[in-house]
Amino acid sequence: MTAKILVSACLMGHAVRYDGAAKPLSHPVIERWRAEGRLVTLCPEMSAGMPVPRPPAEIDGGRTGADVLSGTGRVVEKTGSDVSGAFRTGAENALSLALATNCRFALLIDGSPSCGSSFVYDGSFNGERVAGEGVTAVLLRQNGIEVFSDREVEVLVERLAGYSAARLMRRAKVAVAL
Template identity: 55%
Template sequence: MRKVLVSACLMGRRVRYDGRAKPVDDAAVERWRREGRLVVHCPEISGGLPVPRPPAEIEPGADAADVLAGRARILTPEGVDVTEHFVFGARSALATARAHGVAVALLKQSSPSCGSREVYDGTFSGGKVPGEGVTAHLLREHGIAVLDEDQVAEAARLLAEVESTDGHATPPGQGLTTS
């Protein structure tokens, strides 16, 4: 049975920078929970950041690939460099995904870690730009499909497609995997 890596905040855990959660309410996610497919993970927490914490954004004009290559930083509004935490958290998410046989990741949109289609623009003005966070980028580089909370149906389709081609069966659920 293939697993789904899911942002902890989407599962109701209060791990976001502001101490809140952004739970996703979807029948497919609930089914995956019952089937024991969910691997709940917060790269920012696994990277050593506290809750609550200051917001952070990738520097203007840079992207996740630049951050992972050491050419750009992730900063707080006060200019504190938290890049190391985000990179460590991305690597932790990849290790967790590999250890659990994850095929698909369902991550929180816009985050400098988890954004899969857009991220904040680095100005702390609320503006967004097309791009992805460092965790989303690293997972994609290693063959894991990355989608956001508005793409659950697409995630379910991809998961079914992967399982139909790799022969993993879908046994009844065993609970929730966390890391």
């Protein structure tokens, strides 16, 4: 069975971002993975019923997705509305889809309060970044799904090659044992 990859819908060209835009990821391997049936596309916010467009949202107070999941942090829109519940629901939806479709990996847009895997914005709406993860990225990692940012496609390519080689070795050992 081929390892599947959960991918942020905006990276696949879907206009689902808060501003109604997409952030298509242009990389030759994406088309190959699509042809192989490896890609499972989802926007966590859209899956939670959030509209497009919607006000920009950031994790408040320089906190991260782990804080939102634990209830000690919150995601707020620029308007001041607390949308933490929708972001938690979106993360849970992403995890459910990943598990149901055998996704072992995720390729997510960095910086997003959902999908950020190395940084998120600090809640000031001034473009200030803090190291950390978004709500969905944290929940996926907590459940054994390896998360890569849109800037780490080559790292994911290498990891998939290692994963496939390890699976072949395990199969060979099982066949020999039989």
